Amino acid sequence: MVACVIHRHSWPLIVVAACTLTACSPKKESSESLPSVAVRAVVVERTARPTTEEVVGTVRAKLRAAIEAKVSGRIEALVVAPGQTVKAGDLLAQLDAREIQAKLDQALALREQATRDLARARDLMEKKVTTQAEFDSVQSRERVAAGLAREMETMLGYTRVVAPFDGIVTRKLADVGDLAAPGKPILEMEDPRALRFEADVPESLIGSIKLGDRLPVRASAIVASIEATVVEIAPIADAASRTFLVKLDLPAAEGTSSGQFGRVWVVTGESRSIRVPTAAVVVRGQMEVLFIVEKQHAQLRIVRSGKRTDGEIELLSGIASGESVVIEGAEQLRDGQPITLKP
Secondary structure, X not given: OOOOOOOHHHHHHHHHHHHHHHOOOOXXXXXXXXXXXXXXXXXXXXXXXXXXXXXXXXXXXXXXXXXXOOOOEEEEEEOOOOOOEEOOOOEEEEEOOHHXXXXXXXXXXXXXXXXXXXXXXXXXXXXXXXXXXXXXXXXXXXXXXXXXXXXXXXXXXXXXXXXXXXXXXXXXXXXXXXXXXXXXXXXXXXXXXXXXXXXEEEOOOHHHOOOOOEEEEEEOOOOOOEEEEEEEEOOOOOOOOOEEXXXXXXXXXXXXXXXXXXXXXXXXXXXXXXXXXXXXXXXXXXXXXXXXXXXXXXXEEEEEEEEEEOOEEEEEEOOOOOOEEEEEOHHHOOOOOEEEEOO
């Protein structure tokens, strides 16, 4: 009998040999055993499309204002709150008017006295008792008094802070008891019915934009992009950011409101590329794949994608013109799986 001795350092070789003989790796499932899946496919072609660059911006109201008092005074009443809708001429705030009212009373008294003096001077002038110079002096004093009274009446009106246009109150910057003064805003308001999109466009792209251009804009609350018209381009760049402020008028669209984040696409040229619907490209791990139709079977292709706009993806590599790509049902397919095409 021959003894068989196995040394400890020989174990790894034995394990490898055993795995080789017994086929340790799992058996690959045959593609023909997979069930057939109904999908929809389209033939893709390389077409000429405009190339674009994306610029971020903000939706803002075309008409907005910081409301401040024209005269100094303590705020006695603030009759509106943020979110409240107001009409042009509606009272927003009332200032303490006692000081201006006292000055107005003085001006009215002076005007009354000047009016009586002018009446007596006119009577004396008719009787040839006074000179023309004296009459002109009295008449000038009456005009000065009348002008002072009108000025104080106007100042008294300024103690009523009213809405300059129809809109909505967006911010309250003061409260009852605060001192209002020119240059110190009390409220902010805007008209939400007319909106625009404002973007800081880099100097490398500003040459591709001109007044009247219609560019696609997408706000955060809108799934599809909408066309906006360029109405204003800043003539000089911001020295810090090297960008130009561009404003675009937005059409009425449900869901848009001032302050929303958005994007605008600036056309920079034209290129020929293959584009497929977003649903055609499936992300698996770190790879982007799609399936082409090959003899009634799904053939997997690894692709490299580019820009995504309006529900489509630009494909930079991995596919050629004339191939039929699965655009519906791709997420459930496996390489080599039988497929049937939907009409």
